[in-house]
Amino acid sequence: MTTTKNDRNRAEKIAIFEQLRHRVDAILEKYGRPDSLSRQGDYTVHGDYNGHPQVIAFIGKLDMLRSAVISELHRLIKEFPGWEIEVTVAVREHYDDWPNMGLYIRPHEIIDGLQREYLPKEFQNIAYEGARRGTAYD
Amino acid sequence: MSHACPRAVRMAVNGRVKAPSTPAISEVVSDAPDTNWVPGAQYATEGHHWVPKGVYEKEPLKPETKKVFDNAISGPLADNSVNRWNAEHRKYNDAVQETFNAFLQKNNIAPQQMTPEQAQQLVEEVLGSPDPRIRGLKTKIMRQMLRYFLLRGPRGGDED
Numbered sequence: 325m326t327t328t329k330n331d332r333n334r335a336e337k338i339a340i341f342e343q344l345r346h347r348v349d350a351i352l353e354k355y356g357r358p359d360s361l362s363r364q365g366d367y368t369v370h371g372d373y374n375g376h377p378q379v380i381a382f383i384g385k386l387d388m389l390r391s392a393v394i395s396e397l398h399r400l401i402k403e404f405p406g407w408e409i410e411v412t413v414a415v416r417e418h419y420d421d422w423p424n425m426g427l428y429i430r431p432h433e434i435i436d437g438l439q440r441e442y443l444p445k446e447f448q449n450i451a452y453e454g455a456r457r458g459t460a461y462d
Numbered sequence: 463m464s465h466a467c468p469r470a471v472r473m474a475v476n477g478r479v480k481a482p483s484t485p486a487i488s489e490v491v492s493d494a495p496d497t498n499w500v501p502g503a504q505y506a507t508e509g510h511h512w513v514p515k516g517v518y519e520k521e522p523l524k525p526e527t528k529k530v531f532d533n534a535i536s537g538p539l540a541d542n543s544v545n546r547w548n549a550e551h552r553k554y555n556d557a558v559q560e561t562f563n564a565f566l567q568k569n570n571i572a573p574q575q576m577t578p579e580q581a582q583q584l585v586e587e588v589l590g591s592p593d594p595r596i597r598g599l600k601t602k603i604m605r606q607m608l609r610y611f612l613l614r615g616p617r618g619g620d621e622d
Contacts, residue, residue: 338508345516359555360520361513361562362573368552370545371515373508380545382552414549416556426547437547460546 341373344404348379351396356385364416377407382414383426386447389413389438394429394452402431413438424460427452435462509536510603512588513562513581514555521573523581530581539606540613550599557595558588 349358349369356366366385374380381397383389389411397409411427422442428435435458440448511518513531523531545551565584566573576584588596 358520359517359552359559361517361559362521362566364556364559368514368516368555370551371517371519372510374544375539376544380551382549382555384552410545410547412545412547412549412552414552419549419553424547424549 337377338373340377340404340407341379344400344407344409345369345371345379347400348381348397348409351393351400352381352383352388355388355390355393356383359384368414378410379407380410380412382412384415386413386415386443389427389447389450391450391452394427394434397429398434398452398454401429405431407431418442426460427455428458428462435459437462509539509607511535512585512600513558514551517555517559523573523576524578526578527576527581530578530585534582534585536603536607538610538614539603540609553595554599557591557593561587561591561593561596 352358352367352369357363359365359368366383367388368382370380370382394411397411401407401409407430409429411429413422413425415422423439425437425439425442427437434452434455436452436455437458437460438450440450443450511531512534515531518528518531562584565580565587566576569580571580589600591597
């Protein structure tokens with residue numbers, strides 16, 4: 325079997341993805357309980373590489389959107405140039421009545437797409453250093 | 463009660479993926495995503511784990527049982543799988559979790575007692591599930607599998 329340049333490139337990206345997703349998980353585990361196959365927790369880090377240089381975290385516990393958590397993720401992603409962490413707000417009680425919202429955490433910026441008007445009052449003033457408002461298409 | 467499992471998905475279990483023979487190309491092209499999709503560009507390598515990897519890894523499963531879930535994967539997908547802050551995958555995970563817990567209860571076992579054969583049964587249950595949270599995402603994934611094969615062929619081609 326011939327190993328092509330493309331195969332090697334993919335393998336390298338998957339290796340980075342695996343490393344990054346486990347490190348994201350390790351950070352989030354300090355602030356909440358992970359979902360498992362038998363238990364509903366506070367968050368999930370998606371385990372499948374989708375071909376994009378990103379790791380997706382689904383956050384169901386709003387406390388995990390606090391700036392201390394996001395800052396920690398931001399420090400992490402700076403070690404992975406060209407990659408991003410997508411934080412998707414996925415609160416079970418609001419799957420159907422909240423719009424899609426979240427953050428892209430990139431080495432040089434944070435794209436803030438939280439729609440604060442839907443969040444409880446105590447989360448409406450959350451601010452992130454180095455963030456700019458944006459959309460899911462940024 | 464058993465539910466029909468689409469052929470393309472059955473073939474994808476354990477990574478045995480073959481090009482499905484349906485539907486017509488015109489139908490598939492009409493399924494192309496509205497934005498950011500370039501034919502022939504950007505393909506993911508692994509695809510989608512039918513029992514989500516991010517959650518089964520958190521269970522104390524036997525290694526040989528975990529291996530069944532490792533291998534229960536769609537195979538390569540044409541890549542339009544950008545998530546864009548969509549909670550659909552977590553909804554899918556919730557539905558699979560309910561299926562898993564019902565399976566444990568029905569068989570009166572704990573996660574660490576699950577055998578590889580039982581894991582395979584669970585995968586089949588997930589693939590045949592009528593739950594809209596599972597069926598909706600599964601349909602999207604099947605379209606991406608199909609698009610991949612139509613564009614690249616069953617051997618995946620080579621970009622070099």
